[in-house]
Amino acid sequence: MSLLVVGSLAIDTIETPFGKVENVLGGSATYISIAAGYFVTPVRLVGVVGGDFSKEYIKMLEERDIDLEGLQIIKDGKTFRWGGRYHYDLNVRDTLYTDLNVFEFFNPVIPDSYKKTTYVCLGNIDPVLQSRVLQQIEKPRLVVGDTMNFWIKRKKDDLLKTLKSIDVLIINESEARELTNEPNLIRAGKEIIKMGPRVIVIKKGEHGALLITASTIFSAPAYPLENIYDPTGAGDSFAGGFIGWIAKTDDTSDENLKRAVIYGSALASFCVERFSLDRLKELDCLEITERFREFKAISDFNEGTVQ
Amino acid sequence: MSLLVVGSLAIDTIETPFGKVENVLGGSATYISIAAGYFVTPVRLVGVVGGDFSKEYIKMLEERDIDLEGLQIIKDGKTFRWGGRYHYDLNVRDTLYTDLNVFEFFNPVIPDSYKKTTYVCLGNIDPVLQSRVLQQIEKPRLVVGDTMNFWIKRKKDDLLKTLKSIDVLIINESEARELTNEPNLIRAGKEIIKMGPRVIVIKKGEHGALLITASTIFSAPAYPLENIYDPTGAGDSFAGGFIGWIAKTDDTSDENLKRAVIYGSALASFCVERFSLDRLKELDCLEITERFREFKAISDFNEGTVQ
Numbered sequence: 001m002s003l004l005v006v007g008s009l010a011i012d013t014i015e016t017p018f019g020k021v022e023n024v025l026g027g028s029a030t031y032i033s034i035a036a037g038y039f040v041t042p043v044r045l046v047g048v049v050g051g052d053f054s055k056e057y058i059k060m061l062e063e064r065d066i067d068l069e070g071l072q073i074i075k076d077g078k079t080f081r082w083g084g085r086y087h088y089d090l091n092v093r094d095t096l097y098t099d100l101n102v103f104e105f106f107n108p109v110i111p112d113s114y115k116k117t118t119y120v121c122l123g124n125i126d127p128v129l130q131s132r133v134l135q136q137i138e139k140p141r142l143v144v145g146d147t148m149n150f151w152i153k154r155k156k157d158d159l160l161k162t163l164k165s166i167d168v169l170i171i172n173e174s175e176a177r178e179l180t181n182e183p184n185l186i187r188a189g190k191e192i193i194k195m196g197p198r199v200i201v202i203k204k205g206e207h208g209a210l211l212i213t214a215s216t217i218f219s220a221p222a223y224p225l226e227n228i229y230d231p232t233g234a235g236d237s238f239a240g241g242f243i244g245w246i247a248k249t250d251d252t253s254d255e256n257l258k259r260a261v262i263y264g265s266a267l268a269s270f271c272v273e274r275f276s277l278d279r280l281k282e283l284d285c286l287e288i289t290e291r292f293r294e295f296k297a298i299s300d301f302n303e304g305t306v307q
Numbered sequence: 308m309s310l311l312v313v314g315s316l317a318i319d320t321i322e323t324p325f326g327k328v329e330n331v332l333g334g335s336a337t338y339i340s341i342a343a344g345y346f347v348t349p350v351r352l353v354g355v356v357g358g359d360f361s362k363e364y365i366k367m368l369e370e371r372d373i374d375l376e377g378l379q380i381i382k383d384g385k386t387f388r389w390g391g392r393y394h395y396d397l398n399v400r401d402t403l404y405t406d407l408n409v410f411e412f413f414n415p416v417i418p419d420s421y422k423k424t425t426y427v428c429l430g431n432i433d434p435v436l437q438s439r440v441l442q443q444i445e446k447p448r449l450v451v452g453d454t455m456n457f458w459i460k461r462k463k464d465d466l467l468k469t470l471k472s473i474d475v476l477i478i479n480e481s482e483a484r485e486l487t488n489e490p491n492l493i494r495a496g497k498e499i500i501k502m503g504p505r506v507i508v509i510k511k512g513e514h515g516a517l518l519i520t521a522s523t524i525f526s527a528p529a530y531p532l533e534n535i536y537d538p539t540g541a542g543d544s545f546a547g548g549f550i551g552w553i554a555k556t557d558d559t560s561d562e563n564l565k566r567a568v569i570y571g572s573a574l575a576s577f578c579v580e581r582f583s584l585d586r587l588k589e590l591d592c593l594e595i596t597e598r599f600r601e602f603k604a605i606s607d608f609n610e611g612t613v614q
Contacts (some may be wrong), residue, residue, distance in 0.1 A: 089490040183396040185513060186531045206492065207514035208526065219515065219528030219605050224493045258608040292610070298526050299606050301565040303599070 007123020013083040024276040028123030031233040035240025035267040039248040046070035050077040077102035110136040119247040127162040144168040163196040223269035234268040241267030266291040314430020320390040331583040335430030338540040342547025342574040346555040353377035357384040384409035417443040426554040434469040451475040470503040530576035541575040548574030573598040
């Protein structure tokens with residue numbers, strides 16, 4: 001099995017009510033690759049950074065067996081930088097700045113050695129670029145795509161084109177409603193299935209996640225975290241855990257998609273326990289298995305009967 | 308086993324995007340009793356109505372084996388009337404009018420024959436009245452109480468006193484946050500446990516429900532309804548299904564509380580499928596069992612392991 005991840009690499013500055021970190025490694029491709037890397041290696045990464053991208057980060061990614069052949073390094077450019085501040089209610093966030101830098105002109109080029117990749121995860125980038133990635137590769141077994149309200153608002157037609165080539169769309173609750181103009185999430189999910197993807201995963205943050213296919217609805221609980229230090233990267237960690245599990249097991253059945261949602265939720269729950277990548281990059285497989293079982297424990301119940 | 312329900316009986320006028328009903332039977336005690344009545348009979352009801360309360364309603368309740376010895380009928384008074392309009396997004400509701408009428412001076416009097424009741428469900432009424440009910444009865448095995456933002460805002464001190472005598476508090480997501488000034492629901496639940504109840508059930512509407520005790524967290528899914536015709540009474544139907552199952556099984560273990568949350572969710576999901584009591588009062592036990600199993604099916608997943 002092989003896995004290709006395309007997305008952003010960024011230098012983040014993050015403030016939450018619990019502290020602040022400055023100029024730390026971030027970006028969707030980074031979180032997805034690190035999360036997926038607990039399930040499959042190597043993870044093939046396609047992205048772009050500037051000459052200011054620390055060699056230490058390169059080393060860290062390589063040590064995790066993330067294949068950087070597809071990483072473009074623009075020597076005289078600067079890496080994408082993002083600053084955000086989360087409120088006391090962590091669902092509310094202000095973007096302090098977004099300096100796209102080299103990411104503004106990102107043109108994903110897929111190395112020949114990546115062209116036969118079995119599983120593909122398209123991080124949240126311009127849907128035009130997502131389509132361009134898919135045009136460069138042989139038909140993979142499964143394409144997972146993420147998007148966001150920015151693209152729904154600004155590039156809806158392009159997004160609708162891209163959706164026709166995506167098998168699994170991972171999307172936030174509010175984005176699912178916005179994309180379909182449908183307040184009911186189950187109906188919204190079914191509307192999105194008509195747009196192309198055969199599987200929709202709706203992330204609901206503290207309320208868990210929904211998996212919707214033509215034949216299945218699965219409701220996954222959220223891990224009951226009392227302390228969320230930094231929500232940055234949670235959605236990308238979810239996507240990485242989700243596609244990582246599927247790539248590892250090479251099984252796209254509905255039952256295995258449910259497990260993938262739980263592994264995605266598990267990786268996201270770890271991600272937010274500390275700042276930036278601090279927790280996500282320090283996991284071991286036993287912790288992940290144990291958390292999977294905790295998800296089972298909090299949602300399990302026995303049958304009763306009305307006599 | 309015996310079950311006592313105290314709350315309002317009302318004449319409702321309800322508008323939703325799907326239609327309108329005028330002057331139909333409603334009220335928290337009505338919904339709770341009818342829902343609980345699928346599990347235990349008779350349900351002992353304490354409430355108040357005016358001389359305008361239709362004999363047809365009395366007959367319907369009696370036919371369901373709801374014991375009306377505790378129902379006060381104020382011949383020269385009018386029954387509590389409520390009018391509400393739900394928006395396209397059914398989470399948003401305008402109250403069109405609230406005519407308390409005889410309910411304004413409601414003083415719950417517990418008949419002698421009710422004083423040794425095993426299980427008690429206090430619908431959403433003034434916390435002072437909830438306490439007055441509990442003072443009139445011998446210590447029951449379990450007291451379930453509901454409340455709402457109105458009492459949290461207006462009568463917080465009284466509510467805090469009542470909470471000391473309640474075993475299970477059933478509360479909405481936003482109300483749990485408001486009561487504790489805590490945006491994190493898990494922490495909010497644990498804060499409420501410090502106020503008295505040993506069990507907190509947080510209703511999250513389309514996101515399901517959380518059960519929190521000192522030793523257990525249980526996340527119940529929502530039933531994936533595509534068409535919600537009328538949300539009126541959903542919370543009361545939940546409370547009725549919850550306490551009904553517990554009273555029937557006479558088992559207050561954590562594992563059985565989880566089943567009770569699912570039965571509560573099941574009854575609420577039926578309630579909203581049609582207007583007013585139309586669906587809730589036409590159920591049979593097989594439908595309820597079947598829906599319980601559907602809740603299991605949408606939240607169940609098999610273990611996987613990371614090798």
